[in-house]
Amino acid sequence: MLPTTRGDFWAEITQIGMDRLWMQRFHVSLPQVSTVASRPGRRSIGFLTECNSSPLQHCGLNVLSGDIIVNKFDLAHHRSGADYHLGTMSLPTDELDTAVEVIIGRELLKSPDQRIVHPHPALMSRLLKLHKAVGQLARDTPDILERPEVARALENELVHVMVRCLAEGASADTTTGVRRHDAIMARFEEFLEANPDRPLYLTEICAAIGAAERTLRASCEEHLGMGPIRYLTLRRMHLVRRTLLHSDPSKVTVTQVVTDHGFWELGRFSVAYRMLFGESPSCTLRRPAEQPNIHLSRPSSLTTAEPRAT
Template identity: 75%
Template sequence: MPQVNTVAVKPGRRAIGFLIEPNSSPLLHCGLEVLPGNIIVNGFDVTHQRSDANFHYGTMSLPLDDLDAAAEEIIGREFPKTPHKRIIRPGSALMLRLLTLHKSVGQLAHDSPDVLELPEVLRAFENELIHIMVRCLAEGAAVKPTVSSRRHDTIVARFEEFLEANPDRPLYLTEICAAIGVAERTLRASCEEHLGMGPIRYLTLRRMHLVRRALLRSDPSKANVTQIVTDHGFWELGRFSIAYRALFGESPSETLRRPAEQPEVCLDRPSSLAATELTARVN
């Protein structure tokens, strides 16, 4: 399905990602188009990725110290400290080797996982994958973002930081623009580029997730759906109920009545949304 994803990389590791099928639909990484044959080098901050249907994606990661040591051995130097969200395009032959080996290891892990428990087999695959990864990153050409794209990166990062600092309450556009020091028009353009939607729609979806979390945490014998919904800024209860069911597959009252032993869903902002259904879900 088409999706909008928020992605974070574990500190201390370098993670790369790439499309694994030549007919895969394109990926937008922080507003930059990623095509088959490109590699994303992820930083440690939060990034946003948008994809259409028929999307096939693979990833690899390595501790930074191990990657630097491997680079010293293979290319005779450490990698330069590059900006986050970098996109690399290696030569076609190297990229084909990476994709072929990555697919082989994945298939082996699926069909015969016990083989990968053999230390010599595991070491051989790891060494080959690391060698190809280092060469792809060292020899590939960087796809440079525009000045506008870098500015939008900064604005969306501040937007995300403000959301993180206020995880448990509804937020509205005017206070966010004032807090992060940008005009509404600029924030809208940045969010459209990164998230595929404007900030108002994004905040509406976020508030719906907050409602769901509140319903799941409440005692159904004491809680009132109307009170919880209006506390989060939704006043047209009929329209809200329709949008809630479209997003979560059940009514607010059904969520409230869920047995306590069921796993709790804790999302303070939308993290994976079908792009083709966004309008239906919030209107």
């Protein structure tokens, strides 16, 4: 998750694991771009949990209040504004297929291009209320979720409404161009991950992932709201900051950390770093790391808030 503007950043994440169903709730303060990885063997959905949430783009597609994102990829990009609220749910693929057969008596009409589903408003409203209620239980009275009969009843109801939303909703089609951009962005992320510590140039990136420069630029603007070099720089600057915050100033130097992340023009880097984070890299290295405020609520929720993570 990369905040794209300067300011006080915090994120609250609630995770709830039931027997088969996993769910999460996110509330993020600043505009951000995030890379979302899906666990193999599970099918997941996502949706805005508040009608006043900032807009969301999923792989370049606009997601409105009342829409459901159907995640069909190992990796996806989300882009949002400030005050962003998202909910997710996932089931093992075979468990979802079984639930579909039991609830609607047939298989889902599977489309390889299905990304966004528009459920009936009444069903979507029911899903949002259930999701919010379980999130509040996890935060306020988590011991209730330890009771097997309560957890089982909530899980069954959530799965039932989830399946009906997917089965009875209308889906939005995607174009060949969108699918091609998805594949390019997956290769782009893989290349950045494999080359974290050396300077990268646009011509080199394009050759490595097999995409024309114009196509890569268009794909990045669609998915990330910025060009590939700006995204690479933003990504690495956040990695530098994280390393500086967790390093011992008696053992490492700013120059070591910065060059280890592929930055060689130290003067330009320092100016850009100060503009984004409001302080010099040396100030970040000298001060103690800010520890996240973590509150664990047994048995099944995790809520974290990280003031001024940027």
